[in-house]
Amino acid sequence: xxxxxxxxxxxxxxxxxxxxxxxxxxxxxxxxxxxxxxxxxxxxxxxxxxxxxxxxxxxxxxxxxxxxxxxxxxxxxxxxxxxxxxxxxxxxxxxxxxxxxxxxxxxxxxxxxxxxxxxxxxxxxxxxxxxxxxxxxxxxxxxxxxxxxxxxxxxxxxxxxxxxxxxxxxxxxxxxxxxxxxxxxxxxxxxxxxxxxxxxxxxxxxxxxxxxxxxxxxxxxxxxxxxxxxxxxxxxxxxxxxxxxxxxxxxxxxxxxxxxxxxxxxxxxxxxxxxxxxxxxxxxxxxxxxxxxxxxxxxxxxxxxxxxxxxxxxxxxxxxxxxxxxxxxxxxxxxxxxxxxxxxxxxxxxxxxxxxxxxxxxxxxxxxxxxxxxxxxxxxxxxxxxxxxxxxxxxxxxxxxxxxxxxxxxxxxxxxxxxxxxxxxxxxxxxxxxxxxxxxxxxxxxxxxxxxxxxxxxxxxxxxx
Numbered sequence: 324x325x326x327x328x329x330x331x332x333x334x335x336x337x338x339x340x341x342x343x344x345x346x347x348x349x350x351x352x353x354x355x356x357x358x359x360x361x362x363x364x365x366x367x368x369x370x371x372x373x374x375x376x377x378x379x380x381x382x383x384x385x386x387x388x389x390x391x392x393x394x395x396x397x398x399x400x401x402x403x404x405x406x407x408x409x410x411x412x413x414x415x416x417x418x419x420x421x422x423x424x425x426x427x428x429x430x431x432x433x434x435x436x437x438x439x440x441x442x443x444x445x446x447x448x449x450x451x452x453x454x455x456x457x458x459x460x461x462x463x464x465x466x467x468x469x470x471x472x473x474x475x476x477x478x479x480x481x482x483x484x485x486x487x488x489x490x491x492x493x494x495x496x497x498x499x500x501x502x503x504x505x506x507x508x509x510x511x512x513x514x515x516x517x518x519x520x521x522x523x524x525x526x527x528x529x530x531x532x533x534x535x536x537x538x539x540x541x542x543x544x545x546x547x548x549x550x551x552x553x554x555x556x557x558x559x560x561x562x563x564x565x566x567x568x569x570x571x572x573x574x575x576x577x578x579x580x581x582x583x584x585x586x587x588x589x590x591x592x593x594x595x596x597x598x599x600x601x602x603x604x605x606x607x608x609x610x611x612x613x614x615x616x617x618x619x620x621x622x623x624x625x626x627x628x629x630x631x632x633x634x635x636x637x638x639x640x641x642x643x644x645x646x647x648x649x650x651x652x653x654x655x656x657x658x659x660x661x662x663x664x665x666x667x668x669x670x671x672x673x674x675x676x677x678x679x680x681x682x683x684x685x686x687x688x689x690x691x692x693x694x695x696x697x698x699x700x701x702x703x704x705x706x707x708x709x710x711x712x713x714x715x716x717x718x719x720x721x722x723x724x725x726x727x728x729x730x731x732x733x734x735x736x737x738x739x740x741x742x743x744x745x746x747x748x749x750x751x752x753x754x755x756x757x758x759x760x761x762x763x764x765x766x767x768x769x770x771x772x773x774x775x776x777x778x779x780x781x782x783x784x785x786x787x788x
Contacts, residue, residue, distance in 0.1 A: 336495030354404030378450025435532025453487030482512030495785025507729025509544025513755030522541030585621025
């Protein structure tokens with residue numbers, strides 16, 4: 324029987340996580356050569372992309388050799404040999420956790436919960452990815468580590484605050500990436516970079532060992548090149564953590580993926596121009612809905628007149644800024660390695676707010692929870708664009724509305740998925756967002772898989788050769 328030909332390097336960087344698992348299981352590729360392909364791509368392309376702020380060739384190769392040994396011994400983990408990137412606000416034992424700030428402090432003494440699970444699954448951790456300073460932003464134009472460029476267009480934002488992670492996945496510098504999502508920090512860069520993202524139900528994946536932005540809004544976020552990849556990552560990382568006060572012991576059981584064809588109640592966000600969605604985004608969104616006409620089931624417009632998207636986003640920002648005054652107190656006091664003036668000014672805004680102002684912002688979480696209950700008593704899934712705009716130039720004005728459409732899921736604690744839905748007339752990717760009630764993560768992923776296969780709007784990875 325003739326041996327199968329070797330797999331081209333571009334195909335290894337283009338493949339989904341699930342495809343690579345298949346090739347690894349079949350012996351078509353081994354962990355060390357696979358890791359070497361990704362390492363060489365990082366070394367060649369990261370200087371122009373700036374997706375990574377730190378990576379270690381020696382560590383990557385050592386992890387790959389260990390994965391090869393396990394595969395020879397026949398006892399392997401779920402992700403054995405798969406290169407996965409990590410946002411630089413997660414603790415990785417022996418590495419500094421910068422969170423986008425200039426003061427790295429001491430190296431982490433132990434792994435974050437998700438990092439420990441990745442290691443146990445056999446993943447090859449590629450390094451730390453760039454992010455907005457303190458995770459307070461959605462551009463990834465970091466004043467200390469430089470901007471991350473969108474793989475689709477140099478000089479344009481990759482989104483944020485998990486911009487480096489999304490850019491790495493799109494450009495073929497990682498098979499998948501782990502980031503954080505507080506008001507949309509996973510889904511915004513996924514939309515801009517043309518990849519797939521999941522913000523799980525809050526508490527589904529432990530945030531222990533992740534630098535907090537706003538603890539009641541924070542979620543671990545997942546980025547990959549297919550919906551099936553997100554499902555695998557969720558299965559590996561989800562679960563109760565007794566040492567995380569917000570981890571949930573199945574307070575809301577994950578619903579099985581059991582949509583009944585034709586019985587889907589799909590709520591479509593309407594009057595998009597009135598809430599600031601750009602005309603080219605509305606055009607692509609309408610075209611996606613037309614393509615999905617038969618898959619939307621009973622589609623209906625939903626009433627959001629009682630919810631002010633911008634006000635919700637601003638409330639979330641105040642909660643973040645107020646908490647960061649404590650989280651980053653040492654960095655704010657450091658005069659030798661100062662934070663940027665912009666970051667300091669944003670936190671100063673919260674310093675001058677009253678306790679009553681904070682309480683008012685916190686009440687928005689209650690309003691979001693009630694809105695979520697009423698909404699999902701009438702529909703199964705809420706559908707809207709992920710972002711009101713496409714990626715924009717790094718050195719131009721930054722729109723205030725980037726997180727308007729993503730923040731609701733964080734404020735309400737809901738799961739949300741972003742999938743590519745098409746491109747603007749000048750070729751920039753846009754995302755379609757699916758939001759469901761708490762615990763509907765698997766159902767959303769199943770629906771997203773069906774819709775993404777019909778839309779067929781994902782770019783051909785890797786975006787950068």
